[in-house]
Amino acid sequence: MVSLHDFLKFCKEYLRSKGIDSPELSTEAIFAHVLGKTRLEVLLSRQDLSKDQILKIQRLIQRRGKGEPLAYLIGVKEFYGRDFIVNKDVLIPRPCTEILIDMCKSFYSKDNTLFFFDIGTGSGNIAITLTLEFPNFRGIGIDISGPALDIARLNAKRYEVNDRLSFVQTDLLSSIQANTADLIVTNPPYLSPKLLNGASPEVINFEPMNALFGGPCGTELAVNILLHSPYVLRPGGRFLMELDSSQFPEIIELIESQGCWKDIKLAKDYEGHDRIICVEKV
Ligand SMILES: C[S@@+](CC[C@H](N)C(=O)[O-])C[C@H]1O[C@@H](n2cnc3c(N)ncnc32)[C@H](O)[C@@H]1O
Numbered sequence: 001m002v003s004l005h006d007f008l009k010f011c012k013e014y015l016r017s018k019g020i021d022s023p024e025l026s027t028e029a030i031f032a033h034v035l036g037k038t039r040l041e042v043l044l045s046r047q048d049l050s051k052d053q054i055l056k057i058q059r060l061i062q063r064r065g066k067g068e069p070l071a072y073l074i075g076v077k078e079f080y081g082r083d084f085i086v087n088k089d090v091l092i093p094r095p096c097t098e099i100l101i102d103m104c105k106s107f108y109s110k111d112n113t114l115f116f117f118d119i120g121t122g123s124g125n126i127a128i129t130l131t132l133e134f135p136n137f138r139g140i141g142i143d144i145s146g147p148a149l150d151i152a153r154l155n156a157k158r159y160e161v162n163d164r165l166s167f168v169q170t171d172l173l174s175s176i177q178a179n180t181a182d183l184i185v186t187n188p189p190y191l192s193p194k195l196l197n198g199a200s201p202e203v204i205n206f207e208p209m210n211a212l213f214g215g216p217c218g219t220e221l222a223v224n225i226l227l228h229s230p231y232v233l234r235p236g237g238r239f240l241m242e243l244d245s246s247q248f249p250e251i252i253e254l255i256e257s258q259g260c261w262k263d264i265k266l267a268k269d270y271e272g273h274d275r276i277i278c279v280e281k282v
Contacts, residue, residue, distance in 0.1 A: 001048045004031070008042070011061045018065040026070050030060045033074040067202050079125040082132070085154050086123050089147035091211040093125040096269040097187050100240055100276050101129050103267050104185070107238060107278075110135060114182035117142060117232065119172055119225055122211060124152030124165075126185055131161040138164045139183075144171055145210060172221065173228035184229050187242040192218030195244055219247050223254060230260045233281045245273035255279055 008031060015023035028039040034056045035042065049057070060073045071077040071092045077084055079093035080101055086092055108114070113136040118127035121141030130137055143149050149167045156162050170176075173184075191212045196204060203212065214221050222243060229239050239261070243251060248266065255261050261279040269275035 002054060004042070004045050004047050004049050007049055007054065007057070011057065014061060015065055020064060020067070026064050027061065029070055029074055030057060030064065034060065067205060069202050069206055072206060077123075080129045080133075082129070082159070084123045084125050084128070085151055085158065087151060088206065089145060089208060090123040090151050091207055093123060096275050097126065097242055099267050099269060100126060100185060100187065100242055101133065103240060103265075103276055103278055104130060104183075105133065108134060112136060115139060115180065116183035116185060117173070117176065117181050119184065119186035120188045120211070120221075121152050121167065122148050122187075124155045124167070126187060127152070127165055128155055128159050128161055130185070131165045132159060141165065141167045142170055142172070143167070144169065145208070148208075148211075172224055173232055176228075176232050178231050179234050181232050182234055182237045183240075184225070184233060184237070185240045186225055188214060188221040188225060190214040190218050190222055190243050190247060192216065218244065219250060222247070222251060226251065226254060226258075230258065230281055235281055237281045238278060239281070240276060240278045242276050245275065248274050248277060251277060
């Protein structure tokens with residue numbers, strides 16, 4: 001018989017020896033996932049583990065020890081206080097993307113009715129959160145990846161927003177008609193080769209490259225979306241996009257040269273770097 005308590009301690013030590021960040025969190029979350037308990041219940045439990053439970057935990061701990069992200073191992077990631085299903089086909093939602101939702105909340109109230117596009121929807125975390133936070137919003141999440149859209153649809157079903165949100169597999173805004181939206185939100189792939197070089201092995205080795213790489217300059221997809229957006233947005237519509245802080249000078253120059261936007265606003269992430277840009281169509 002192996003006690004949960006002893007095996008928990010052993011697994012934490014194992015992950016620590018492999019240099020994994022927050023070995024306690026990873027271990028407790030994996031135990032909780034396999035045993036169907038909360039992390040607190042795991043910590044308080046005095047039970048013994050069955051052979052089958054040990055094997056399942058061991059397999060996941062070994063994968064974590066090789067750097068596989070915790071979210072892919074347990075199949076969920078929290079975003080804006082809700083759990084989203086994730087797998088290797090989608091980017092793991094990041095806390096900094098929550099700022100985009102906060103920014104929308106600074107412009108819109110629960111009474112606002114509008115139609116939005118979320119470009120590069122991935123797990124659907126942004127689109128679904130908007131639909132849940134604003135009961136009168138309707139929208140479409142766009143992605144070029146079919147497997148990513150399968151996950152977005154699962155999440156939409158889980159949160160019962162299918163009546164106000166749908167998903168379309170297409171290339172950015174290429175097939176979207178003129179004057180159809182009041183809001184465009186996007187967290188496009190924006191890493192350049194240089195930014196990719198600085199990313200952690202957990203990101204580069206496990207997250208989908210088509211969700212990360214934005215082209216040789218990093219901003220190719222962002223520029224494409226920005227150029228198409230005035231055509232798709234109605235007058236007074238808003239555009240919000242996440243980028244790396246180093247990319248805003250180029251993007252602001254483009255916005256100013258387009259001559260169809262006003263009211264440029266930037267929001268910083270939790271580390272104090274510019275992260276989200278918002279503009280309003282004239
Ligand atoms: C950075 S991820 C964002 C995922 C999610 N919206 C989030 O914020 O966590 C970018 C997404 O854009 C999608 N994508 C990449 N190229 C695209 C294209 N040409 N057209 C539409 N979506 C694209 C990727 O499949 C990926 O899901």
